[in-house]
Amino acid sequence: MRERLFEDWVVGERHETESIEVTREKALAFAREYDPQAFHLDDAAAEASMFGRLAISGWQTAAYAMRLIVESGIFAKHGGIGLGVDELRWLKPVYPGDVLRVTAECAAKRASAGKPNGIVRFKIDTSNGDGALVMSHTAIVLVPRRAPEGA
Amino acid sequence: MRERLFEDWVVGERHETESIEVTREKALAFAREYDPQAFHLDDAAAEASMFGRLAISGWQTAAYAMRLIVESGIFAKHGGIGLGVDELRWLKPVYPGDVLRVTAECAAKRASAGKPNGIVRFKIDTSNGDGALVMSHTAIVLVPRRAPEGA
Numbered sequence: 001m002r003e004r005l006f007e008d009w010v011v012g013e014r015h016e017t018e019s020i021e022v023t024r025e026k027a028l029a030f031a032r033e034y035d036p037q038a039f040h041l042d043d044a045a046a047e048a049s050m051f052g053r054l055a056i057s058g059w060q061t062a063a064y065a066m067r068l069i070v071e072s073g074i075f076a077k078h079g080g081i082g083l084g085v086d087e088l089r090w091l092k093p094v095y096p097g098d099v100l101r102v103t104a105e106c107a108a109k110r111a112s113a114g115k116p117n118g119i120v121r122f123k124i125d126t127s128n129g130d131g132a133l134v135m136s137h138t139a140i141v142l143v144p145r146r147a148p149e150g151a
Numbered sequence: 152m153r154e155r156l157f158e159d160w161v162v163g164e165r166h167e168t169e170s171i172e173v174t175r176e177k178a179l180a181f182a183r184e185y186d187p188q189a190f191h192l193d194d195a196a197a198e199a200s201m202f203g204r205l206a207i208s209g210w211q212t213a214a215y216a217m218r219l220i221v222e223s224g225i226f227a228k229h230g231g232i233g234l235g236v237d238e239l240r241w242l243k244p245v246y247p248g249d250v251l252r253v254t255a256e257c258a259a260k261r262a263s264a265g266k267p268n269g270i271v272r273f274k275i276d277t278s279n280g281d282g283a284l285v286m287s288h289t290a291i292v293l294v295p296r297r298a299p300e301g302a
Contacts, residue, residue: 026184033177034214036221037230050232050293058233059217063185063210070187079188081201082209082241085288089235137236142201 004076006118006145009106017068017102019129022056024096030060055093061100061135062088065126068102069139081142083119088137092128099129107138117142155227157269157296160257168219168253170280175247178207186210206244212251212286213239216277219253220290232293234270239288243279250280258289268293 031040035057038045046054069080094100103125111118120143126135182191186208189196197205220231245251254276262269271294277286 030214034218036218039230039232049230057214057217059210059214063181063208063214066208066210067185067187079190079200081190084238084240085236086238087235088237088239090233 001077003078004074004143005078006109006111006120006143008146009109009120009143011106011108014103014105015072015074017072017104019099019101020064020068021099022060022064022094022096024054027054027056027060027096030063031057035059051093053095055095056098058090058094058135061090061094061126062137064100065102065124065135065137068100069104069124072102072104074104075141075143078144080139083140083142086121086138086140088135090135092132092134094128094134098134100126100134102126104139109143111145116145118145119143152228154229155225155294156229157260157262157271157294159297160260160271160294162257162259165254165256166223166225168223168255170250170252171215171219172250173207173211173215173245173247175205178205178211178247181211181214182208202244204246206246207249209241209245209286212241212245212277213288215251216253216275216286216288219251220255220275223253223255225255226292226294229295231290234291234293237272237289237291239286241286243283243285245279245285249285251277251285253277255290260294262296267296269296270294 039049039051105123107123108121120141122139128134190200190202256274258274259272271292273290279285
């Protein structure tokens with residue numbers, strides 16, 4: 001697999017991923033294991049909640065965004081090692097049957113002198129099938145450098 | 152189930168959750184579905200990576216933190232509706248067999264005049280079985296108010 005190193009990232013470049021449908025089965029499986037709240041598990045409880053109907057866990061939306069980015073191959077051989085996330089916002093509920101898609105923009109990069117890696121910040125936007133933004137966040141990713149000594 | 156409303160939260164109060172062991176089986180299942188990178192799926196690839204051995208996805212750590220908080224019952228009847236996350240940092244790798252535990256501290260709260268909800272910010276620290284901090288983040292949670300009109 002090709003390499004994509006710190007030096008190869010250009011601030012402002014944007015990548016669009018493929019899409020994925022969130023099925024009811026996967027929504028329930030995730031909620032049972034990781035976010036067992038009534039509005040993620042039970043139709044009647046969800047109808048009585050502010051979601052209005054069964055909504056998926058926001059953490060599952062984040063996890064699917066990760067999958068779409070990984071499958072897009074933008075990190076190539078070395079993968080994307082996440083250091084953290086800033087300003088994640090769940091902007092709209094995601095419901096079973098929704099189709100998610102991600103745009104990742106290289107927002108900033110910083111090399112540390114003498115270190116074998118650099119840090120790249122990506123602005124990640126996750127949208128549903130109507131094109132409405134459902135989640136936004138900034139991913140902070142460790143990316144190996146081609147030239148640890150020097151620029 | 153008892154209610155815990157916006158007015159009931161006190162800035163500075165801290166809650167410790169139970170713990171949960173991350174099994175290899177669950178680590179692989181999560182990685183296959185949500186973060187299919189070699190260092191989360193394959194022992195040899197993980198040994199060659201900066202993790203040194205198979206590490207779980209950071210998003211799975213975040214998802215388990217959510218589960219531990221939900222199961223602690225601190226949000227009581229209305230649950231915890233997440234608006235977002237600030238300053239999430241994955242500080243140490245988490246490996247299969249690690250036991251995770253969470254401390255949630257009420258860090259700040261803000262009521263919006265005339266709105267039926269308030270916003271509570273929680274400082275969430277996730278530690279492993281050695282007591283080492285593996286992840287920290289701030290959760291921004293919508294909490295229903297008892298008294299929409301007034302204080």
